[in-house]
Amino acid sequence: MNASTGKVNLLGLTQPQMESFFEQIGEKRFRAGQVMKWVHHFGVDDFDAMSNIGKALREKLKANAEIRGPEVVSEDISADGTRKWVVRVASGSCVETVYIPQAGRGTLCVSSQAGCALDCSFCSTGKQGFNSNLTAAEVIGQVWIANRSFGTVPAKIDRAITNVVMMGMGEPLLNFDNVVSAMHIMMDDLGYGISKRKVTLSTSGVVPMIEELGKVIDVSLALSLHAPNDELRNELVPINRKYPLAMLLEACQRYISGLGEKRVLTIEYTLLKGVNDHPEHAEQMIELLASIPCKINLIPFNPFPHSGYERPSNNAIRRFQDMLHKAGHNVTVRTTRGDDIDAACGQLVGQVADRTRRSERYIAVRQLPVDGAPAAASQS
Numbered sequence: 001m002n003a004s005t006g007k008v009n010l011l012g013l014t015q016p017q018m019e020s021f022f023e024q025i026g027e028k029r030f031r032a033g034q035v036m037k038w039v040h041h042f043g044v045d046d047f048d049a050m051s052n053i054g055k056a057l058r059e060k061l062k063a064n065a066e067i068r069g070p071e072v073v074s075e076d077i078s079a080d081g082t083r084k085w086v087v088r089v090a091s092g093s094c095v096e097t098v099y100i101p102q103a104g105r106g107t108l109c110v111s112s113q114a115g116c117a118l119d120c121s122f123c124s125t126g127k128q129g130f131n132s133n134l135t136a137a138e139v140i141g142q143v144w145i146a147n148r149s150f151g152t153v154p155a156k157i158d159r160a161i162t163n164v165v166m167m168g169m170g171e172p173l174l175n176f177d178n179v180v181s182a183m184h185i186m187m188d189d190l191g192y193g194i195s196k197r198k199v200t201l202s203t204s205g206v207v208p209m210i211e212e213l214g215k216v217i218d219v220s221l222a223l224s225l226h227a228p229n230d231e232l233r234n235e236l237v238p239i240n241r242k243y244p245l246a247m248l249l250e251a252c253q254r255y256i257s258g259l260g261e262k263r264v265l266t267i268e269y270t271l272l273k274g275v276n277d278h279p280e281h282a283e284q285m286i287e288l289l290a291s292i293p294c295k296i297n298l299i300p301f302n303p304f305p306h307s308g309y310e311r312p313s314n315n316a317i318r319r320f321q322d323m324l325h326k327a328g329h330n331v332t333v334r335t336t337r338g339d340d341i342d343a344a345c346g347q348l349v350g351q352v353a354d355r356t357r358r359s360e361r362y363i364a365v366r367q368l369p370v371d372g373a374p375a376a377a378s379q380s
Contacts, residue, residue, distance in 0.1 A: 007066045010039060011144060012137030014184045015191075025064055027057065036190040039067055043148035069141035070095075075149065085145060089114060091132035095169050097142040099161070107163040110142045112179050113170025118204050120226070120237050122272060124304045125169045133175040139182035142168075143192060164194055167202040167222070173209035180216055187219075196220070202268065207243040210251040214258045221255055222266035222297075223248070227276050228284035236276070245288065253292060264293040271317060272301050273310040282323040295330040 002009060008021055018032035034052060038044040045067040047058045070087035073094055077083050083099040093114035100107050116123070117130035143164060150160035164186050166172040172179045179201070185191035186199050202222040203210060210221075227233035233240040240248070252265050267289065271277045289296075298321055301311045312320075317333060324331045 002066065002068075005066065007064060009135075009137045010035060010065050010067050011069055011141055012135055012139075012178075012181065012185075014181050015188055017181075021065070025060060027060070031057070033190050035061075036188070040144065040147075040185065040191045043144060045069070068137070069144050070138050072145060083146075083149075085142070085149075087138075087142065087145065089132070089134055089138045093131045095134065095138075095142075097146060097168060099146055101160075105162040106160045107165060108143060108146050108161050109165050109168045110139060110182075111168030111170055112139055112166055112172040112175045116170045117174065118171050118237070118239050120204060120224075122226075122236060122270060122301065122307060122309050124307070133178060134170075136178040136181040136185075139175075139178055140185045140191075143182075143186060147192070161192070162194070163198040163200070164192075165200045165202065165222075167200070171204055171206065172201050173203045173206040173213065176209055176212065180213070183217060183219055197263070200266065202266075204237055205239050205243050205248045207247055207251045210248075210255050214255045218259050220263065220266065221252060222268055223252055224268045225285075226268070226270050228281050228288050232276060232281075236272075249288070249292060256293065264295055267294050267296045268299060269296060270299045270301055271312045271320065273312040273316070275309065277312045277316050277320055279319065279323060282320050286324065286327040286329070289329070296324060296332070298324075298331060298333045300333065 010018065010021070013021060015032060015036065018036055019029040022029055022031045031053070035050065038050045044050065047053070047061045047065075047067075050058060053061075070089050073086040073088050075083065075085050081101045085097045086094050087097065088094050091114055095111040095114050097111060098109040100109070111134065113133055114131035115128045116125045119127075119129075143161065146161060164183075166179060166183070183199055183201070186194050187196055196218050197220055200220040200222050201213070202224055204224045213219075213221075224237065225233075227236050227240075230240060230244045233245060243251075256263055256265050269276075269285070298317065300317055301307075301309050303309065303311060321331050321333055
């Protein structure tokens with residue numbers, strides 16, 4: 001409900017919520033499907049454009065509801081085809097959404113919070129602190145905006161957005177209800193019809209909410225690991241002090257095994273020069289993940305101002321990858337995408353007050369998953 005207008009924003013309603021809304025205004029439940037198709041399939045935000053809905057109902061909708069996505073502040077397109085949208089949410093903060101195209105697929109990296117409270121030491125989003133949770137409409141609104149920009153409609157065979165990853169700004173599990181609602185809309189055939197295997201949530205390790213996630217949805221799961229032992233992870237990912245590795249990996253295993261099909265955990269590991277990229281770290285990682293079905297994304301650090309960290313050499317990256325490969329792991333090294341528009345992995349932060357001072361605008365986007373996802377996305 002929009003406090004200033006008293007109207008319900010239909011953009012963020014799941015199918016059951018939409019059906020309930022229509023019942024509340026004295027209409028049949030089937031109207032929910034009609035309106036959801038107009039909103040999500042065709043990107044409509046004007047009730048008068050809904051041609052299969054009678055005038056009386058359209059007037060009732062105008063009086064009680066709205067379709068309102070976040071305000072688009074800017075859209076940039078990289079030389080490699082990567083796109084970045086900066087959008088302003090109700091709190092007044094800006095968040096960023098990144099689309100990465102690759103042969104046969106296109107992955108949208110979506111933010112869940114303005115800022116982040118977890119303060120991972122190498123993450124630029126964490127440096128700005130926590131501002132606000134995004135509403136369900138603001139989370140799914142990022143998909144809606146991107147979809148509209150591509151002109152995607154159901155009749156098109158090749159949809160621009162094939163994968164969505166909750167790996168942008170913020171920790172998704174700390175905005176649980178709104179993120180879950182948005183992911184349900186992503187997977188709903190009346191929404192965006194994206195396969196549950198191609199919707200991925202990435203977490204830094206909020207163990208109780210991983211347990212809750214398995215009760216309400218079955219999306220793919222990615223873990224921002226970044227260190228193979230508790231001592232180092234306590235330093236890089238402070239939430240590890242509350243939920244150490246043994247507890248965290250047990251929760252992830254329970255979630256994956258509860259999906260009831262052949263699914264694996266995606267491990268995200270940002271390589272930091274001289275910090276977590278030594279051979280002994282690879283050996284510790286091999287031991288840590290020995291009994292866990294997983295695939296590993298190695299993410300060479302993308303520097304941002306005053307981070308205090310550096311990208312490892314190519315030789316160090318290859319050495320680390322080779323050690324994991326020889327131990328039998330499926331390992332991918334992510335290549336940088338969109339760095340010319342500040343959309344590369346680890347560069348999203350949402351500072352857009354002065355678009356001309358590019359050196360002061362850096363963004364933190366989480367790494368994209370291995371499951372059909374392209375290269376580029378997060379360090380937090």
